[in-house]
Amino acid sequence: MANIRDIAKAASVSVSTVSRVLNDHPYVSDEKRKAVMEAVESLNFHKNLNAVHLSKGKTHVVGVVLPYIHQPFFSLILNGIAREASVTHSHIMLFQTNYEDDKEREALESLKGKQLDGLIVCSRTLPLSVIKSYSKHGPIVLCEETSDLQCVYIDHHSSILAGIEHLKQSGYRKIGLTLNRKSGTNTSQRVTAYKQACSEEFVFYNALNIEDGEEIVRCILENSSRPDALLVTNDYVAAGILNECRRNGVVVPDELALLSYDNQHLAESLEISSVELPLLEMGQEAFKLLSSEKPEKRELPFSLIHRKTT
Amino acid sequence: MANIRDIAKAASVSVSTVSRVLNDHPYVSDEKRKAVMEAVESLNFHKNLNAVHLSKGKTHVVGVVLPYIHQPFFSLILNGIAREASVTHSHIMLFQTNYEDDKEREALESLKGKQLDGLIVCSRTLPLSVIKSYSKHGPIVLCEETSDLQCVYIDHHSSILAGIEHLKQSGYRKIGLTLNRKSGTNTSQRVTAYKQACSEEFVFYNALNIEDGEEIVRCILENSSRPDALLVTNDYVAAGILNECRRNGVVVPDELALLSYDNQHLAESLEISSVELPLLEMGQEAFKLLSSEKPEKRELPFSLIHRKTT
């Protein structure tokens, strides 16, 4: 494939001039510009982006680290990122980690190797200190509350307290909590708030999908001591719970109230009460923070949407 | 940042030797290897990936073109791609197009500029001829039936016929069809098959999400001539339909049968009959096809899962 020097030769100009033409720099006479463009045309020239990246030291690619693409929570954040990236003509490199250290490291190494201009970590398993140590190679934004790095987050502690408050006001006393993984900043915040506000503890882990919700109902029914309300990981789990309740004749919300997280279409459609999280904005803000010079922590608000399950 | 020449100097060897050490080439004496590694360590050297990419002419990055990330159909394919990519330590660059020409072009241009080693197009709006014209710059795989390019696909024509057959055998006569966009290879195949098998026509477009399903029911109820069965775009639309039917006292499947596509968890959970599509495999196959030398068309099977809505 023809390169810029071939073009220079063909157009009888210097490579600098070719580069100027290609980049719309001023200070190129019309005739030379024309000559270059003709050469470009006839030799079917196009830039090698890797050379551009190397030379410029930038790629206009940002990495996005997330555990699962298909989970609505993350795909919405991703969507927000994509939307904002599109504005600046940046591209997105995806690192689906499944919460594996190695995969997260790959992303960090790509940043280090200048393949990425920045990195957005939607969720992680690596220690914060490790992530931070890479921040000297480029901007890193986290979607959780941290003090050392740029971050966008939701105050999950408060959201849980608000949810519990809401449930208690409606007369529910034995409030349970469903969560996905056992570790993680966001999870910890939820658990801490929960333990702070509730004496009895009904905590269900590994609750992530519809079928997990169904499983939880079965689990609850087997037990004599059962919650009368649940704060649910997300709308999908709630949908599963709702579904299995119907099958088993458990009346929602009388026998079991449900307050889920995310407030996706599904919640609206099934009339599930839900804590709305501005995930799209979260992605957008995360992207914007990449190019913010000063350290910033950006908190986003949640809001409780009251429907028929509470 | 130190580069390979600095290392060479510090270790008193040639750059070739440094490169050999960094790439685990044989033919390096232990002492030189040690010297290089020490220099790498003390100067905190790490490769500039853009230089590697330029030099090697490869990036180990594949582009994925899809309209919407958050749509389960595509996020599942993406998942399959990601899974397979992870095996070869390839990375994924995401091009969410919203079916905009420009975005698709960006992906194609990235391939042309050697930023990508290959491209998987999950769905497109650009004419096939345009896509094909870029295939000289790198492998392109489509997720639809084509004769000119590598592709993985499902025979949507047959799947519609099978669905209709199934519905007819159960006694339904006025079969309707819901679709998303009006154009597209997959859509066309479905429409063609539908028109071929059904004399009456009940076709609903822009059916993609839960709320679209609800809307469709409202629309159906307003009309005197209504279908008694629907072939539905995907499980989400079916869920919306199911939901709105319940609200309006329409009994499923007696008054309205539903056969959806994709067979996601949602369908299982709501006991919706669905045509299972091997989307994960589709993604995996698509990725594998990128590195297949010979032209290949790979058809994947669908299967009809009979549940309570038919």
Add this chain to the structure above:
DNA sequence: ATAAAGTATGAAACGCGTTTCATAGCAAAT
């Protein structure tokens, strides 16, 4: 003993666009 094969190493070219610096002509300002 000699050819053949393998080990080890470095110089230089290669992949390729961008950018700085120097140079030179020409117009506007003093």
Add this chain to the structure above:
DNA sequence: ATTTGCTATGAAACGCGTTTCATACTTTAT
């Protein structure tokens, strides 16, 4: 008439790792 400033253009350096080629020394095979 002279300085200042802008327009135009090219040579060369820069970003940086990889790879080929040539060279030279060891071994192993014949």
